[in-house]
Amino acid sequence: MKDKRGLYYYPFPQNKRVRMYVGQQQGEIVFRMWNEDDTKMWDEHGWVDYRAIKLASKMYAGKEKAFDPDQTYDIEAARALIRENT
Numbered sequence: 001m002k003d004k005r006g007l008y009y010y011p012f013p014q015n016k017r018v019r020m021y022v023g024q025q026q027g028e029i030v031f032r033m034w035n036e037d038d039t040k041m042w043d044e045h046g047w048v049d050y051r052a053i054k055l056a057s058k059m060y061a062g063k064e065k066a067f068d069p070d071q072t073y074d075i076e077a078a079r080a081l082i083r084e085n086t
Contacts, residue, residue: 005034005042007081011072022078023047029078050075 001008008019017036022029030047050073057069 001081002085007085008034009074009077009081011074020072020074020077022081024082025049029075029082031073031078033072048073050078 005019006021006023008021010016010018011020011033012018019034021032021034023032024030025047028049028051030049031053032042032045032047034042053069053073
């Protein structure tokens with residue numbers, strides 16, 4: 001999907017108030033979350049490249065997690081959106 005902010009998908013399909021925007025910077029796929037209930041998040045958090053996300057996700061390894069970075073930052077969904085819109 002696409003709107004004025006760019007390409008996005010719903011990282012939590014049951015919650016349409018949260019969107020994950022995707023793009024490319026210097027050949028890397030980048031992500032940026034927007035939350036309708038916390039609109040300041042967009043301004044406070046910039047674009048994050050996928051490599052940084054994967055490094056951070058190692059902190060969750062082996063722990064019970066309420067938040068799954070691999071699901072939220074879906075590299076395959078990002079690639080598909082970018083591919084469809086180039």
